[in-house]
Amino acid sequence: MTITAPGRGPFSNPQFYLDLPDAQVVATDALLQTQDTIRETIEARAMSVIYGDAGLGKTFATRAALAQVDPDLLLSLEFARSRPGPKDLREELFTQMRLAGRMPGTPTPFDRLLLSALPRRPYVIVCDEAQQYRRQCFEFVRNLWDNCSTGRPAVVFVGGHEAFETLQSDPALASRIYIRQEVLAMSEEEVLKVVPLIHPVWAGVDAQLVRHIDTVMADGSMRQWAKITYHVLEGLRRHTGGQVDRPLLDWALARC
Incomplete structure (x- = not known):
């Protein structure tokens, strides 16, 4: 097989x-x-x-x-x-x-x-x-x-x-x-490699912002990354023309 x-x-x-x-x-x-x-x-x-x-x-x-x-x-x-x-x-x-x-x-x-x-x-x-x-x-x-x-x-x-x-x-x-x-949870090194690939919304996002999210909330968990991604997408829908920046991420993190 x-x-x-x-x-x-x-x-x-x-x-x-x-x-x-x-x-x-x-x-x-x-x-x-x-x-x-x-x-x-x-x-x-x-x-x-x-x-x-x-x-x-x-x-x-x-x-x-x-x-x-x-x-x-x-x-x-x-x-x-x-x-x-x-x-x-x-x-x-x-x-x-x-x-x-x-x-x-x-x-x-x-x-x-x-x-x-x-x-x-x-x-x-x-x-x-x-x-x-x-x-x-x-x-x-x-x-x-x-x-x-x-x-x-x-x-x-x-x-x-x-x-x-x-x-x-x-x-x-x-x-x-x-x-x-x-x-095991993903290491920080793996998070920085994997997250930009799991969803288009993370493509091009500054590595420091990815590292910040993983430190304060995700901790290498794929389920947590899926959750924060969902909220980020919702934030972008609510704020037409918005971008994935620190204010948007703080808004999304506050909902998790």
């Missing part, structure tokens, strides 16, 4: 925070590392974890890196409710795999059905917002992976530090993690 990135071939754009218009996918260090993690995990049919603080682009990078995977092979276990249990995971897998018949009513036959279906195709199970998972959910996924002796799915856990700590605290889980990738 081949996953491509900006500058390396076609790359489908995932959804930006706030549906930011005209935003561009940029090959940040985190995105490229995530691409490598996911590619290697899929090739090895292994289990890996991508983790870090909120707003640094874990989910965005994961979805971008998975853009080249057949969507019929992606099983995304993300839930609106907090603290899902194994029952939620079983039902979601049943639905996304389009299994025939009625859902089994008890865990043992349900797991038997899943274990017979998973090896049929090279599935990729993506457990996003995994910090919401109960420990039993991690154990359930591990048991599925362990018992698919042939045709194991690739599994990618994506979440905050709590997800990583849960995986690390259990020797049976920790020993099965193939790659541990921590997503």
